[in-house]
Every structure is written in C-alpha cells, then in structure tokens.
Amino acid sequence: MxxxxxxxxxxxxxxxxxxxxxxxxxxxxxxxxxxxxxxxxxxxxxxxxxxxxxxxxxxxxxxxxxxxxxxxxxxxxxxxxxxxxxxxxxxxxxxxxxxxxxxxxxxxxxxxxxxxxxxxxxxxxxxxxxxxxxxxxxxxxxxxxxxxxxxxxxxxxxxxxxxxxxxxxxxxxxxxxxxxxxxxxxxxxxxxxxxxxxxxxxxxxxxxxNLKVDTPPPPVDERALAALQRQIGDRPSWAAVSTHDGEEMIAAEVHVTLRHRHPGLLTIIVPRHPDRAEALLTAFEGMELKVAQRSKGEKITADTDILLGDTVGEMGLYLRLTEIAFVGRSLTSEGGQNPLEPAMLDTAVLAGRNVQNFRESYQKLLDSGGAKLVRDRNMLAGAVNFLLSNEAARHDMMAAGAATVEEMRxxxxxxxxxxxxxxxxxxxxxxxxxxxxx
The missing domain is CATH 3.40.50.11720 (3-Deoxy-D-manno-octulosonic-acid transferase, N-terminal domain)
Known part of the structure; x- marks a missing residue:
C-alpha cells in the first residue's frame, strides 16, 4: 500500500x-x-x-x-x-x-x-x-x-x-x-x-x-479474607482464574477427577467475565457440584465443591485463598492472561500453552521454575494433583515465581x-x- x-x-x-x-x-x-x-x-x-x-x-x-x-x-x-x-x-x-x-x-x-x-x-x-x-x-x-x-x-x-x-x-x-x-x-x-x-x-x-510488575499486589478486604479462610479451614484448594469459555468446565472436571484423591478439595473458579456466572452455575449444578456464589455472599460449607468468584475487583482475595492458580485464556482461548499477579502473591502458576500475549513474562517464570504450561485437561489435572501432593515442590515453585517478579521490577x-x-x-x-x- x-x-x-x-x-x-x-x-x-x-x-x-x-x-x-x-x-x-x-x-x-x-x-x-x-x-x-x-x-x-x-x-x-x-x-x-x-x-x-x-x-x-x-x-x-x-x-x-x-x-x-x-x-x-x-x-x-x-x-x-x-x-x-x-x-x-x-x-x-x-x-x-x-x-x-x-x-x-x-x-x-x-x-x-x-x-x-x-x-x-x-x-x-x-x-x-x-x-x-x-x-x-x-x-x-x-x-x-x-x-x-x-x-x-x-x-x-x-x-x-x-x-x-x-x-x-x-x-x-x-x-x-x-x-x-x-x-x-x-x-x-x-x-x-x-x-x-x-x-x-x-x-x-x-x-x-512490564509496568504490571511494579504495581502493588492486588488489594484485599482483610475481614472478608479472614472470614473465607475460616470457612475453608485446612481443606486443600486450587484456583482457576481469569478463565474464558470452556475453561471453567475443564476446571470443574479436574475437580471431579481429584476430589477422591484429595478429600475436601475446594476449587475456586474466577471467570474473566462475571456476567457468565448464572450459566456456569447451572452447568456446575448439572454435574452435581455444590457451589458457593461469592456475589450472593454464600458461605463455603464442608460439602462445597466450588467457590464461584463472580465479583469484580477481588482477585487479590481469591489468590490469597490458595497456593495453586491456573491462569486462563490459555487452553480454550488464545493470548493468555497476566501471570504476574498470582506470582507476586506466592502462588504456583499453571497455564495452557496459548500465552502469546504474555510471552516474555511466562518465559521468565518458566525459566525460573515459577510456572508450568499444560497441554490439556488431563495434564492440568496431573499438575494440580502433583502440587497438592508435594508441599516442598509447591513451595519451591511459589518462591521461584515471587523471586522472578522481584527480578523483573x-x-x-x-x-x-x-x-x-x-x-x-x-x-x-x-x-x-x-x-x-x-
């Protein structure tokens, strides 16, 4: 032209x-x-x-x-x-x-x-x-x-x-x-x-x-955090955050696969677009999963399978409830979402392979051992299972991610x-x- x-x-x-x-x-x-x-x-x-x-x-x-x-x-x-x-x-x-x-x-x-x-x-x-x-x-x-x-x-x-x-x-x-x-x-x-x-x-x-590295960790309402931590107690947990269409169902299927290996497992699902919450709720209930919907203030009880994080501005809350986070738009969608917030909050980061939009951040996390990419649902289930079962490996991964963020500042x-x-x-x-x- x-x-x-x-x-x-x-x-x-x-x-x-x-x-x-x-x-x-x-x-x-x-x-x-x-x-x-x-x-x-x-x-x-x-x-x-x-x-x-x-x-x-x-x-x-x-x-x-x-x-x-x-x-x-x-x-x-x-x-x-x-x-x-x-x-x-x-x-x-x-x-x-x-x-x-x-x-x-x-x-x-x-x-x-x-x-x-x-x-x-x-x-x-x-x-x-x-x-x-x-x-x-x-x-x-x-x-x-x-x-x-x-x-x-x-x-x-x-x-x-x-x-x-x-x-x-x-x-x-x-x-x-x-x-x-x-x-x-x-x-x-x-x-x-x-x-x-x-x-x-x-x-x-x-x-x-990346300017996002130099931002403070996402804020949290300490009272809300303490309340949810009391409700969860010592239950094992993992999160799927910033998820896009299809990834929530993958997370729910991973939960079904792992809940017998890890009794009391709580899966936290935070869709990128909270307006999809009602459709997700219907789908989860169709799998006979009990859901606590954050936007409605529903409490996490002993038989709650999924905490549905359908609120805006509370990512700092959800990430502080677990030590393992799958970051979405990377399995069923392309481009990925920012892995730096989970990493700076001492969270082991998992993601699919379609993370082109955050290529450099993921590469640094992968090189340091702070993140791992998975190919599909089965590989995600295996990675979550491994991290839930191996505290030392999980903590090494968390520490590597936090150190990488610090080096990138x-x-x-x-x-x-x-x-x-x-x-x-x-x-x-x-x-x-x-x-x-x-």
Missing part, C-alpha cells in the same frame, strides 16, 4: 466516522442494557465532559480495561505527586471501578470518547491536554490523528503488539506508518514488542519491561525516564502556577 493511499484511507475513516456518528446511539444503548456502559454517564462516550477542566497543565492518560488500569496506577500516582492534573479515561465499567478504588478523587475519571471525529474533537476541545499517555495496545486512528493535528505529544507506554495485531498491521505497512508517526515515543514492554513497533514505523522506541523507573522530557516542562509550569497563585 502506497503512502498516498494510506493517507487517503485515513481520510475516508475520518469522514466515515463523522457520518456514522448520528447512528451510534443504539449501539451504546445496547451496551448499556448489558451492563457494559454506565448509562448515567453515557454522554461522556460522545465527548461531553462530566467535569470542568482544572486550571494549569493537564495530562490525558488512557487505560482501556482492567489490566491496563492496574498497570498504570503507579505511573499515575508518580505523576500526581508532582502536582500535574490528570484526566484518566477507561473504556469499561469495571475498569472505572478499579480507578475509583485505587485512585479515588486524585484523578478526574471520564469514559473514553468513541473513536469518531465529533466525539474526539469535543473531548479535546474541552480538556485541551498538554500530553496524551496511552497504555498498552490501544491504537485508535481518529484519536491519534486528532491529537496529531493539534500537536499534542502522544506516548504509548507498556506498549504491546500481539502476534495477531502485528500480522494485521504488517499487511498494511504504509497505513501503520501514517499512524505511528504521530507517536512521540513508544515505551514497549519487551524487546520483541519494541522490534515490532520499529518495524511498523514508530520512532523512537525504548523498552521498559524497574519498568516504572524506565517509563518515567522516557516520559521525563514531556512531563518535566508541565511540572515546572504547575509549580510556577502554584507559586504565582494563578
């Missing part, structure tokens, strides 16, 4: 978005009906501000969903400590809740505008950011073009390109370059990600490591160093404003 054609396609995208804008309402309403949009704040998706803009320099930080939100918490806190205002956007209701829990009123939270020119322009007209910091792999053409047209520096942090995304962009190199040339800096998660961004025309590119410092040329002038401006009282 020629450079001229790529720019023509981007212009068409701009006009198509403007034409589609009046028709997008039913789509947003449909998402709201399914709990995927905050109905009371739906106007924010069209770029209408829910809050006034504060005086002084302002940075727009975007973190699409829960994973990205957790990754940028420490980065956002570091910037806030210098007195610079932040408007933080997310794309999901659950990530908005995480923002409120972790950052409270220190940031201005808004839902990200739809990637359509009227919505993006309205958002930028109101907030007038001095800098845009985008987390991970959010590549929205209209937003990037509009920021570029206004000469607002854009920095992609914790940047990641999955195998699928890279292959897709690679087929359209001129289009990728026409977009990525608008980025002032890309801070990539890994050497592989860095090379991919460079191949697509991004300049400059540096590598920081430093991404936050490297990211802040890359951002320094963009943020330092804003810090000076904020301090001058404070000193002058204007």
């Amino acid at each position: 020629s450079e001229r054609r790529a720019r023509a396609l981007l212009s068409m995208y701009r006009f198509a978005g403007a034409a589609a804008y009046p028709l997008i309402g039913p789509y947003v309403a449909w998402r709201a009906s399914r709990g995927k949009e905050d109905r009371a704040r739906s106007r924010e998706r069209y770029g209408f501000a829910g809050r006034p803009r504060p005086e002084g320099p302002l940075i727009w930080v975007h973190a699409a969903s829960i994973g990205e939100m957790i990754a940028v918490v420490s980065l956002v806190e570091s910037i806030l400590d210098h007195g610079v205002n932040i408007v933080l956007t997310t794309g999901t209701v659950t990530s908005a809740r995480i923002a409120e829990e972790r950052l409270g009123g220190r940031v201005i939270h808004q839902y990200v505008p739809l990637d359509l020119k009227p919505a993006v322009s309205r958002f930028l007209d109101h907030w007038q950011p001095d800098l845009a910091v985008i987390a991970e792999s959010e590549i929205w053409p209209m937003t990037i073009l509009e920021l570029g047209a206004r000469s607002v520096p854009q920095v992609l942090v914790n940047g990641r390109l999955s195998d699928r995304s890279f292959a897709s962009w690679k087929k359209r190199p001129s289009l990728a370059e026409a977009l990525f040339e608008n980025l002032a800096h890309v801070v990539a998660q890994s050497d592989i990600d860095g090379e991919r961004f460079r191949a697509l025309g991004a300049r400059p590119v540096t590598v920081s490591g 430093g991404a936050l410092a490297r990211t802040l160093k890359a951002l320094e040329p963009f943020i330092q002038p804003l810090i000076v401006k904020a301090r001058l404003k404070g000193a002058n009282g204007k």
Whole structure:
C-alpha cells in the first residue's frame, strides 16, 4: 500500500466516522442494557465532559480495561505527586471501578470518547491536554490523528503488539506508518514488542519491561479474607482464574477427577467475565457440584465443591485463598492472561500453552521454575494433583515465581525516564502556577 493511499484511507475513516456518528446511539444503548456502559454517564462516550477542566497543565492518560488500569496506577500516582492534573479515561465499567478504588478523587475519571471525529474533537476541545499517555495496545486512528493535528505529544507506554495485531498491521505497512508517526515515543514492554513497533514505523522506541510488575499486589478486604479462610479451614484448594469459555468446565472436571484423591478439595473458579456466572452455575449444578456464589455472599460449607468468584475487583482475595492458580485464556482461548499477579502473591502458576500475549513474562517464570504450561485437561489435572501432593515442590515453585517478579521490577523507573522530557516542562509550569497563585 502506497503512502498516498494510506493517507487517503485515513481520510475516508475520518469522514466515515463523522457520518456514522448520528447512528451510534443504539449501539451504546445496547451496551448499556448489558451492563457494559454506565448509562448515567453515557454522554461522556460522545465527548461531553462530566467535569470542568482544572486550571494549569493537564495530562490525558488512557487505560482501556482492567489490566491496563492496574498497570498504570503507579505511573499515575508518580505523576500526581508532582502536582500535574490528570484526566484518566477507561473504556469499561469495571475498569472505572478499579480507578475509583485505587485512585479515588486524585484523578478526574471520564469514559473514553468513541473513536469518531465529533466525539474526539469535543473531548479535546474541552480538556485541551498538554500530553496524551496511552497504555498498552490501544491504537485508535481518529484519536491519534486528532491529537496529531493539534500537536499534542502522544506516548504509548507498556506498549504491546500481539502476534495477531502485528500480522494485521504488517499487511498494511504504509497505513501503520501514517499512524505511528504521530507517536512521540513508544515505551514497549519487551524487546520483541519494541522490534515490532520499529518495524511498523514508530520512532523512537525504548523498552521498559512490564509496568504490571511494579504495581502493588492486588488489594484485599482483610475481614472478608479472614472470614473465607475460616470457612475453608485446612481443606486443600486450587484456583482457576481469569478463565474464558470452556475453561471453567475443564476446571470443574479436574475437580471431579481429584476430589477422591484429595478429600475436601475446594476449587475456586474466577471467570474473566462475571456476567457468565448464572450459566456456569447451572452447568456446575448439572454435574452435581455444590457451589458457593461469592456475589450472593454464600458461605463455603464442608460439602462445597466450588467457590464461584463472580465479583469484580477481588482477585487479590481469591489468590490469597490458595497456593495453586491456573491462569486462563490459555487452553480454550488464545493470548493468555497476566501471570504476574498470582506470582507476586506466592502462588504456583499453571497455564495452557496459548500465552502469546504474555510471552516474555511466562518465559521468565518458566525459566525460573515459577510456572508450568499444560497441554490439556488431563495434564492440568496431573499438575494440580502433583502440587497438592508435594508441599516442598509447591513451595519451591511459589518462591521461584515471587523471586522472578522481584527480578523483573524497574519498568516504572524506565517509563518515567522516557516520559521525563514531556512531563518535566508541565511540572515546572504547575509549580510556577502554584507559586504565582494563578
């Protein structure tokens, strides 16, 4: 694809978005009906501000969903400590809740505008950011073009390109370059990600490591934790977390296979999408398994087979209830989910082989002995059985995972160093404003 054609396609995208804008309402309403949009704040998706803009320099930080939100918490806190205002956007209701829990009123939270020119322009007209910091792999053409047209520096942090995304962009190199040339800096998660961004025309590119390593362990309600620990007692347990369709049934089948070898076995299943809980409950009950549903406050009794973790923001609770965790989206789906939170909470990590999106993290955990990949249900059952039966091996694996996470730290410092040329002038401006009282 020629450079001229790529720019023509981007212009068409701009006009198509403007034409589609009046028709997008039913789509947003449909998402709201399914709990995927905050109905009371739906106007924010069209770029209408829910809050006034504060005086002084302002940075727009975007973190699409829960994973990205957790990754940028420490980065956002570091910037806030210098007195610079932040408007933080997310794309999901659950990530908005995480923002409120972790950052409270220190940031201005808004839902990200739809990637359509009227919505993006309205958002930028109101907030007038001095800098845009985008987390991970959010590549929205209209937003990037509009920021570029206004000469607002854009920095992609914790940047990641999955195998699928890279292959897709690679087929359209001129289009990728026409977009990525608008980025002032890309801070990539890994050497592989860095090379991919460079191949697509991004300049400059540096590598920081994964920001999620430098986040605090997921928080927990200590009273809730103590209550559940009392209910579980000394029963053997394992968890299947961040699971996708099909993996919950595999976990239930593993439970049936192992419960006679490990009397009193409790299996904790935490689906990635809690709205699937009722369907899962029906399926488990069809297997004659007794389920305690966390969202309903049901207690774990002596004959409970499965604790169904169908709540948002309680991963820290579930992981602290066990020493073995299978991390989903890796057996029946592709890409994997983040293994770092289980590892930093002294948990032996198991996963399927489809973990391309977290390749470097898994490789380091595998090399140290902190994680093990399994091929199928039978291999997962064997791995869980082995770890339940061998305390020394389980604890060695837990310690190796925690040590690996510790060795991987430093991404936050490297990211802040890359951002320094963009943020330092804003810090000076904020301090001058404070000193002058204007």
